[in-house]
Amino acid sequence: MICPFCKAEIPDNAKFCTSCGRIVPHTDRMQNTEQNFSADGNFANQEYKSSQNNGSDPDLAEVIKRLDSMNVLQIICLVLLFIPFLNIIGGVIFLVILIMSLGLTNRVSAVFSKYGYPMYAKITDGVRSKCIFMLACMLITTIMSFMVSVIDFSKGQDFAVYVLIGFFLILFGMAILFTIYEVYCFCRLYTVKNALEMISIGNRLPEKPGSGAAIIAIVLVLFFFAITILGIIAAIALPAYAGYMERARFVEVAVAAKGVMRQAELCVAEFGENDIAGRCDNTQAVQGSGWALLAPKDYRTKYIDSISVSAVNADSSRSGHAEITVTSHGVPLHFKGRNADITIIGTVVNDRVTWNVSPDSSCKHLNLCPYFEQISVTMD
The missing domain is CATH 1.20.120 (Four Helix Bundle (Hemerythrin (Met), subunit A))
Structure with missing residues (x-):
C-alpha cells in the first residue's frame, strides 16, 4: 500500500503512515454511490470514491x-x-x-x-x-x-x-x-x-x-481597537483635565490676591497716596484701623506659597503716581513645576486705586490671567 501523502510504502490497512505520521484514508470508508446520495439527490457530506x-x-x-x-x-x-x-x-x-x-x-x-x-x-x-x-x-x-x-x-x-x-x-x-x-x-x-x-x-x-480561530482573531482585533480608542480618549482628555485642574488651582491663588488687594486699599485710604511707602508693605506683618497685612509666608496654603505687598510714593514712582503692588505666588509643585504668580499693580490717583495685571506675571505665559480677570474688578 502507498501513502497518498508522502508516497512511501506502508502495510495494507495501516491507519497511520510510518514515514510521515499522517492518518491514511481507506477506500473501505467510502460507501456505495447509492449511499452517498441523500434523499434530495445531492452528495451528503461524502467524498469521491x-x-x-x-x-x-x-x-x-x-x-x-x-x-x-x-x-x-x-x-x-x-x-x-x-x-x-x-x-x-x-x-x-x-x-x-x-x-x-x-x-x-x-x-x-x-x-x-x-x-x-x-x-x-x-x-x-x-x-x-x-x-x-x-x-x-x-x-x-x-x-x-x-x-x-x-x-x-x-x-x-x-x-x-x-x-x-x-x-x-x-x-x-x-x-x-x-x-x-x-x-x-x-x-x-x-x-x-x-x-x-x-x-x-x-x-x-x-x-x-x-470557527474558533476566526472568533479569537476578531476578539483580538476588537480588543486592540478598544485599546486604541481608550488611548485616543486619554490623549485628548488627560491634557484637558490637567489644564482644567491647573486653572482651578490658580483661581485660589487669584482669589487670595484679591482679598489682600482689599486690605491694601484700606491702608492707602488710611495713610494717603503720599505716605504709603513703608507703611503698606508686608515685609513683616502690619495692621491699621480695620485692616491687616500678614507677612508673605503667613498666606501660605496648599496652592499658595506667599503673597507679598510693596508700595511706593508718587515722588518715587515712574508713573508719577503712588503705586501699591500685590504679588501672589503659586506653589510650583502644583503647576507642573513652573512659577504661577500673578502681580497686580494698583495706581493711586486722588486716593482711588485702579488695579491692572502686570505683563510680567507668569500667569500671562500660562494663559491663566483671564481667569483672574473674570473674578477681579477695579476696586474703589
Whole structure:
C-alpha cells in the first residue's frame, strides 16, 4: 500500500503512515454511490470514491492553485503596508486581492457544492459578501474624501466642524467593520484551503467547520481597537483635565490676591497716596484701623506659597503716581513645576486705586490671567 501523502510504502490497512505520521484514508470508508446520495439527490457530506478521482479534478486543482497565489499576495500586501513609501503599493495589491476574490469565491463555492459540502459553500459565499462590503467601503471613503475637499466651509466654522466630525465618525465605524471583515476573510481563507486539500486526497470533511480561530482573531482585533480608542480618549482628555485642574488651582491663588488687594486699599485710604511707602508693605506683618497685612509666608496654603505687598510714593514712582503692588505666588509643585504668580499693580490717583495685571506675571505665559480677570474688578 502507498501513502497518498508522502508516497512511501506502508502495510495494507495501516491507519497511520510510518514515514510521515499522517492518518491514511481507506477506500473501505467510502460507501456505495447509492449511499452517498441523500434523499434530495445531492452528495451528503461524502467524498469521491477514491483519492485518485479527486486529485484528477481540474476544477479542484485550479481553485487550490489560485488560493495559494492569493496567500502569497496577502503576505506581500501585509509586508508592504508596514513599509514607508511602499504602503500605497500594498493598498493597490489589497484592492487587487479583493477584486480577484469575487471570481475565486464563486469557483470555490461551486467546487464545495459539487462535492456535497453546502456549509463550506455558505462560508465561501459569506467571504464574497464581505469582500464586496470592503470594496464598497473603499469606494465610499474615496467619494467622501473628495466631497470634503470640495465643500465650501464659508458657511461658518460650526458647519465645518460638524461636517468633519460626521466624516470621521463614519470613517471610523467603517474602519472597524473593515478590519473585522478583513481578519475574518483571512482566517476563513485558510479554512477553505485546508478543506479543499482534504477533499483532494479523499478525506471526509466535518459537517460543520470550526470557527474558533476566526472568533479569537476578531476578539483580538476588537480588543486592540478598544485599546486604541481608550488611548485616543486619554490623549485628548488627560491634557484637558490637567489644564482644567491647573486653572482651578490658580483661581485660589487669584482669589487670595484679591482679598489682600482689599486690605491694601484700606491702608492707602488710611495713610494717603503720599505716605504709603513703608507703611503698606508686608515685609513683616502690619495692621491699621480695620485692616491687616500678614507677612508673605503667613498666606501660605496648599496652592499658595506667599503673597507679598510693596508700595511706593508718587515722588518715587515712574508713573508719577503712588503705586501699591500685590504679588501672589503659586506653589510650583502644583503647576507642573513652573512659577504661577500673578502681580497686580494698583495706581493711586486722588486716593482711588485702579488695579491692572502686570505683563510680567507668569500667569500671562500660562494663559491663566483671564481667569483672574473674570473674578477681579477695579476696586474703589
